Amino acid sequence: SAALGMAVASKLKGETDRKIVAIIGDASLTGGLAFEGLNNAGHLKADMLVILNDNNMAIDPPVGALSEYLTQITASQAYNRIKTDIWNALSKLNKLGPMAQKAVQKIEGAIKTMVMHQSNFFESLNFRYFGIIDGHNIAHLVHILRDLREIPGPKLLHVATIKGKGYKYAEENKVQFHSPGPFNKETGEIITGNEQGNRIKYQDVFGLTLLELAYANEKIVGITPAMPTGCSMNIAMKEIPHRCFDVGIAEEHAVTFSAGLAAEGYIPFCNIYSSFMQRAYDQVIHDVAIQNLHVVFCLDRAGLVGEDGATHHGVFDIAYLRSVPNMIIAAPMNEVELRNLMYTAQLKNFGPFAIRYPRGYGVLKEWKQPFEEIPIGKGKVVSDGEAVAVLSIGHPGNFVQEAFNLLPPHINPPAHYNMLFVKPLDENLLHEVFQRFDKIITVEDGVIAGGFGSAVLEFMTQYGYKAKVVRLGVPDRFIEQGSLKELHHECGFDAEGIAQAIIDISE
Template identity: 45%
Template sequence: MAAILPTIQFPSDLKSKTMEELEQLAGEIRRFIIDVVSVNGGHLGASLGVVELTIALHYVFDTPIDKLVWDVGHQAYVHKILTGRKEVFDSNRRKNGISGFPKISESEYDAFGVGHSSTSVSAALGMAIGDKLQGKNNQHIAVIGDASIASGMAFEALNHAGVTNARLIVVLNDNAIGIDPSVGALKSYLMQVKQGKNPKENNMIKSLNFDYSGPIDGHDLKMLINEFQRLKNKNKPQFLHVVTTKGKGLKKAEENQVLYHAPGKFDKITGDLLQNNQQEFTKYQDVFGLTLLELAQKNNKLFAITPAMPTGSSLKYMMDAFPDRAIDVGIAEQHAVTLAAGISLSGFTVFCTIYSTFLQRAYDQLIHDVALQNIPVIFCIDRAGLVGEDGATHQGIFDIAYLNAIPNLKILAPKDAVELRQTLYTLQDANSQPVAVRYPRGYSSEKNWKVPFETIDFSKIQKIKKGTEAAVFSTGTIIENVLEALNFDTGFFSVYHFLQIKPLNEKAIVDLIERYQTIITLEEGVINGGFGSMINQIVLKNKLKVTIINLGVPDEFIEHATVNEQFIYCGLDSLSMQNLFKKVSNVSI
């Protein structure tokens, strides 16, 4: 039979296809995704698992009039291919290419922009309520995973939806895994339902006033289409439980679902991962995870928590060794923060490891449950700074600014892997207040970071380079770009590293500033409200006569590209910095 995929540009093209043709199309889409992602990287397993589900949704419903909302969006590649973006799919996650996640500005078929989990039911319900008020009779579908539906926000939306007559269909894509395997009592409940051990009348979804159906095979295209056709014209909330296999169609992705969530480049025939040329270096997440394991081996009062990121944060090392003292609480950032506060009050030193972009979801808990009570939880903020291809939804560029506003909270940004290691060591014994330690995504530039432990002074401002006329005040690992940029300089610039961003030693900073004509502040975070802003306040308060230049991320959302391309856009790459430094020092560019 001739290839079907070339004949599909938009969902309307599906309507005339036979069941045999649709099933053939499913295989062609899987191969197409594997071909592109094997070269470009991206989120593989989730999209391979929803091929039939996506075809069925677009075959039955009249998108974009019917609103389709994907939770998180890791699984939306098939959706993008079927909605006019097949020809540009190889630009996925690349600079100026299509986003790796659904995005309203990219397509009318992307009903809601996503990137963080558990938002789909709220968004789809809101659209359903709004459309009903306007006399519209379209349908609203939220596709949410078994890990995401365990989040508090999803429960809040389900609870509300159940007392409405909204035209809403919640599709539970149950594959027993998010990025890591799902955890918690709900996972056990869903497993019992799938195994037929839980009677239909004892159904928690029905108790929320949803009409429940399922579980059904999420790879049986005919069954999916029949179910959606049955549900299409219902006028109250419906819940369809669909069982899928993450990584479906690529043997290695099915066998190792965690690794193949976003595997990087791989052999499209065998599925074997391609060798990473940075393997001699260590990821910052592993510096954290391996150091914490060392500390836990000697300190039985050390406890660690992550909300659904045991592999991504590398807490898995400690979880494997000490499962009672290192736990994954699922996609529940708010719970993770307040749980950490409670465990800390029991006498443990608690490390809560969480991505910068996800910590935003627990801002109230940071203030109300931790900082207000001055409970000494240690927040290890992974993926702080620019994160590359995941783009605007995942950038870790706001944490300095949003944490700066919170009293009692100390903010630390180590300059390298060794300093991160020593920071964690120092905090385990000498911590009397909440602390945030931020470190970036990617690899450390140091091979030999496993040095003997030493206690360090966080408040010390470190002079890294001596100069006479201007000074660079830098915080975090971006200092590597600073020093590379200053390879031309023979003594005009001093460079100072601030491990501690908050609180700042005002007297010491005033003494430093008075020695120089120009101060350049530098941070891998937003300029507004960040480290540079705090230096500006000191200058204004003390009426210092100095020129201040703030470098950082501008006041806009930074879209997907490589980290280096994002550095260039923000003027944080070494060449852009060098041009500025030469201009300041009157060196010809």
């Protein structure tokens, strides 16, 4: 879509020598936006080239009919035997007259259709289709691109590549080496370290708990948009594959697919990374929330995610979901609370229920406790205190506890409230807080603008309370790459930043 906009802009400016190229992976091609752009580009007959980098992988192997179609093209020996002859004809295309050009194009299209026994998907969208070519043969690729530069109109070049090409261990283990972290380049061994002890990742708590709940409740199903390994739904997929669905990189479809399942009495646990849920906002509102359907949204990677940077930080979900009617929003402080929130969400039809949790490890060694129902909209008093109240939501509550240990002796110990729910807020607990304290700090791992702290300020205003409220969270700017420790410190809601905020508000 962006490339089409650039191509149309070049035409409007009369830039006849400028060529626009869009590069897209085979897994990304399943997204609705890709089809919308191809459809519009074919209609406008824009002079642009789309390079389809086909390595038959996303993070996990791709799924869906389009992936099968691309595999069929790539694997067709008959098609690949004759493609060289087609290329030879096309390389001379710009030297031929209009009538001869049309003849070559018709022959080319007929041969492709005959060999593949079906129409070419891309040519049905008015794209000239070229390929398959070896994406690792640079000299040949450059030659082809020079030829394509002379062919006007919308074109698609299908390039076959191997994910991890050139490094044996990455080629052999494509999923693990998508985002491996430190590793031994000689042996391919991933260096994990043992600093986490016996702690478990939040995503694995989700995956194991989903399977446990699904065994007990036959109405539970799992949905993931191309992230079975990333969100650990692959644990359930191995045991109950008929009740888990990888829909490809198609978050909008994942949400509405979940809505259809919920409408028929099933309980979908739709796991989508927080930042990717942004793509499906319209579907959350129109297809789930308006109908008040029982869909459990598990928002993995909520909060800052570290080295993946601004495109992947899941910091907007609280702000964009809490304005949606019928929506419940919860965030666990630890692994036990995550399990109990998942358990609670499936007990009865609460309507849309969002549970947000961060990337990385939890804080407990004994995390697999018996399930307990959590009352909707009820927070907890973690510790009582004097003068200052700290209200936290989600995992940063652990930073609050660490911060208390950093306070100097002359600062009275503050009170700490784990709110658990952003929507509905625990108003009884908030009345208690505002009646006892006039100095309040809110802590969250999402954007301050419109987030949890804003909800607390709205409550204060609605009920006429007066207090000094300091909000800690992600500031109103895009946060770049860095380790989680560095980014939490930069945003001021690590233990050190919280301790300093307590000192500042106390003096």
